[in-house]
Amino acid sequence: MRLTSPYTCMAVLAIASTPGLRVEAAVATEAAKPSYSSVPRLQFNQQAAELNEPLFWIRDVDGDGAIDPGELAVTWGPGRANLERYVADGHFTRAFADAFARIATPISFGRLAEPERSRRQSVRTELAQGRPTLVLTTLTSPRDEKLVGHLEKVARIVERLYAKQSGVFGLDAGIPADDTASRALFFRNQGPFCEAPKTENDPACSALAPRPKRVSGMYPDAIQSDPGFCAALEKRADADALFNQFSVVRHKPGGRAKGDPAGDDLVAVPYHVAFADDVRAASAELRAAAGVLAGDPAEAAFKAYLEAAAQAFLDDDWFRADVAWKAMTATNSRWYLRVGPDEVYAEPCSRKANFHMTFARINQESLEWQRRLEPVKDDMEAAIASLAGPPYEPRAVGFALPNFIDIVLNAGDSRSALGATIGQSLPNWGPVAESGGRTVAMTNLYTDPDSEAVLMDQARALLCRATADRVDPAARFMTLSTVLHEAAHNLGPAHEYRVDGRTDGQVFGGALASMLEELKSQTAALYFADWLVGRGLLSRQDADAAHIRDVLWSFGHIAQGMLDARGRPKAYSQLAAIQMGYLNQRGVLQWKATEKAANGTDTGCFDVDLAKWPAAVEDLSRLAFGIKSRGDRTLAEKTRDEWVTDGSAWAGMRGVIQERWLRAPKASFVYSIQP
Numbered sequence: 031m032r033l034t035s036p037y038t039c040m041a042v043l044a045i046a047s048t049p050g051l052r053v054e055a056a057v058a059t060e061a062a063k064p065s066y067s068s069v070p071r072l073q074f075n076q077q078a079a080e081l082n083e084p085l086f087w088i089r090d091v092d093g094d095g096a097i098d099p100g101e102l103a104v105t106w107g108p109g110r111a112n113l114e115r116y117v118a119d120g121h122f123t124r125a126f127a128d129a130f131a132r133i134a135t136p137i138s139f140g141r142l143a144e145p146e147r148s149r150r151q152s153v154r155t156e157l158a159q160g161r162p163t164l165v166l167t168t169l170t171s172p173r174d175e176k177l178v179g180h181l182e183k184v185a186r187i188v189e190r191l192y193a194k195q196s197g198v199f200g201l202d203a204g205i206p207a208d209d210t211a212s213r214a215l216f217f218r219n220q221g222p223f224c225e226a227p228k229t230e231n232d233p234a235c236s237a238l239a240p241r242p243k244r245v246s247g248m249y250p251d252a253i254q255s256d257p258g259f260c261a262a263l264e265k266r267a268d269a270d271a272l273f274n275q276f277s278v279v280r281h282k283p284g285g286r287a288k289g290d291p292a293g294d295d296l297v298a299v300p301y302h303v304a305f306a307d308d309v310r311a312a313s314a315e316l317r318a319a320a321g322v323l324a325g326d327p328a329e330a331a332f333k334a335y336l337e338a339a340a341q342a343f344l345d346d347d348w349f350r351a352d353v354a355w356k357a358m359t360a361t362n363s364r365w366y367l368r369v370g371p372d373e374v375y376a377e378p379c380s381r382k383a384n385f386h387m388t389f390a391r392i393n394q395e396s397l398e399w400q401r402r403l404e405p406v407k408d409d410m411e412a413a414i415a416s417l418a419g420p421p422y423e424p425r426a427v428g429f430a431l432p433n434f435i436d437i438v439l440n441a442g443d444s445r446s447a448l449g450a451t452i453g454q455s456l457p458n459w460g461p462v463a464e465s466g467g468r469t470v471a472m473t474n475l476y477t478d479p480d481s482e483a484v485l486m487d488q489a490r491a492l493l494c495r496a497t498a499d500r501v502d503p504a505a506r507f508m509t510l511s512t513v514l515h516e517a518a519h520n521l522g523p524a525h526e527y528r529v530d531g532r533t534d535g536q537v538f539g540g541a542l543a544s545m546l547e548e549l550k551s552q553t554a555a556l557y558f559a560d561w562l563v564g565r566g567l568l569s570r571q572d573a574d575a576a577h578i579r580d581v582l583w584s585f586g587h588i589a590q591g592m593l594d595a596r597g598r599p600k601a602y603s604q605l606a607a608i609q610m611g612y613l614n615q616r617g618v619l620q621w622k623a624t625e626k627a628a629n630g631t632d633t634g635c636f637d638v639d640l641a642k643w644p645a646a647v648e649d650l651s652r653l654a655f656g657i658k659s660r661g662d663r664t665l666a667e668k669t670r671d672e673w674v675t676d677g678s679a680w681a682g683m684r685g686v687i688q689e690r691w692l693r694a695p696k697a698s699f700v701y702s703i704q705p
């Protein structure tokens with residue numbers, strides 16, 4: 031602990047001259063003020079993350095270069111820290127002073143021997159690729175505080191469930207107490223494994239030494255030593271039962287258990303049985319949250335969902351909860367909540383639903399978009415159908431426009447280590463899914479000043495001056511693109527569409543089908559911006575700004591690489607590579623090899639020729655929608671391979687995009703809820 035002598039001295043003075051003031055408060059304020067300027071804001075936030083301190087310097091409001099009590103947020107994490115621990119009566123407490131002293135002390139691995147030293151260095155490199163980025167919610171009423179208090183507890187239980195599903199529950203107990211960075215990594219990544227681009231394949235990078243094997247909690251450990259166990263399970267006669275999405279697979283008690291996925295006696299155990307204690311706890315908190323809303327007709331729909339979800343935790347009848355969930359809308363509740371098992375991406379066989387919680391407030395902007403797009407949705411469908419060509423025929427579309435939501439808290443499978451989901455359609459199965467679920471677009475992410483500043487730096491490193499000058503980092507352009515993308519999932523040939531009786535998954539295979547559906551939606555987003563201008567629903571200027579933002583969106587995804595750590599295709603990265611490769615070939619996205627980028631330092635930069643945009647995007651739409659309409663797997667694979675594989679001139683440009691984009695760390699969202 032480094033406390034300077036003036037600090038101690040001033041503290042004594044402060045206490046002496048302020049009778050009755052709480053000691054903790056007094057110690058920290060007057061006294062420590064000078065030293066609180068020793069760590070710049072971004073560094074403070076980074077260091078706090080590495081030290082696993084739940085602190086975030088929101089912004090330097092008064093510009094004095096020192097953190098002030100009003101500029102501090104306490105972030106949601108494994109501990110139970112709250113703001114009162116660090117700020118009391120408008121002053122910093124001793125707990126803050128202590129934390130600040132730790133944050134101001136450089137981390138040193140001085141006495142560590144190899145290979146522990148390398149491991150800790152890799153962990154730091156992993157963490158440093160995420161810039162702590164704050165999602166701050168300020169609550170305005172005591173009732174909201176109560177409600178959110180219960181839901182915050184649900185979030186903790188959901189994290190525990192997800193850890194059990196991921197097979198990492200309790201592993202953090204093996205991290206030495208002094209190794210705060212590994213603890214931080216374990217919490218951020220929800221497990222010991224590294225995920226950031228520079229470290230995901232680094233064998234030294236792990237929160238635990240030695241690095242554990244990845245073993246999912248969804249299947250018996252023993253069958254997972256067979257790398258083809260998913261395929262072996264698929265071939266079993268009882269595959270459908272075993273792959274029930276709301277269950278884990280276990281050995282039958284007393285049955286054959288040789289570690290053979292094809293021959294062992296296996297059984298599906300429903301979540302509410304496998305995780306009985308946790309689901310009961312979650313259910314009770316949800317009921318308590320519902321109780322807070324009792325008697326308020328304005329939140330009846332939300333209350334009904336809280337009760338339905340509470341029941342589903344107990345019986346896994348999630349389809350029933352979906353009905354109450356769908357009945358909540360942007361107009362009948364101020365809140366958005368989705369809690370339960372939903373997405374399957376995070377488990378090795380991509381069949382079982384992972385627990386998550388997404389809790390947010392409704393952003394009323396969605397209603398404005400609904401108003402604008404609702405009258406033209408049939409025309410949008412007709413436009414897509416015409417570009418897709420036969421055999422697809424336009425259908426009556428009942429798209430529910432995304433609800434815009436401002437995230438309060440993501441937990442479990444929804445809480446990403448880096449980046450965040452900015453749009454989602456649920457549920458994935460059941461009657462509500464079939465009749466059209468509910469789609470949300472997260473609108474308050476990446477809208478903080480830190481995120482805007484980073485985006486502008488990335489843009490200036492890749493774009494030539496003429497194009498860089500056209501970048502507008504305002505959130506509404508990204509929002510527009512997200513709306514159009516999400517709307518397009520409801521249009522044209524979608525997952526339910528069949529060619530000769532076969533779904534897109536059957537025609538293309540799961541991974542390629544997902545990528546093509548995302549390519550369709552994002553290409554539609556590029557296309558519809560101009561289309562809306564033609565209808566007088568969007569200004570030309572706004573459409574152009576949206577185009578440039580879409581190019582940057584693609585750069586961001588291209589930079590993440592085409593495959594994930596397990597070698598599976600990344601849908602967004604691949605569609606972005608296809609789109610930008612195509613636009614590059616068509617002269618829309620031009621590479622100027624000898625020109626300086628707008629930052630004045632990098633040589634070689636991209637210009638966007640907006641005059642060529644509409645025709646090229648129309649042709650790209652024909653290609654992308656047509657592939658889905660005809661179920662043309664050959665053309666799908668050819669298109670993907672042309673722009674996604676290595677070795678081409680475009681792959682070289684993708685390398686440039688990746689190198690320059692990744693100089694800036696990705697956002698790693700941290701959440702803070704303040705009264």
Ligand SMILES: [Zn+2]
Pocket residue numbers: 515516519547548551
């Ligand atoms: Zn999508």
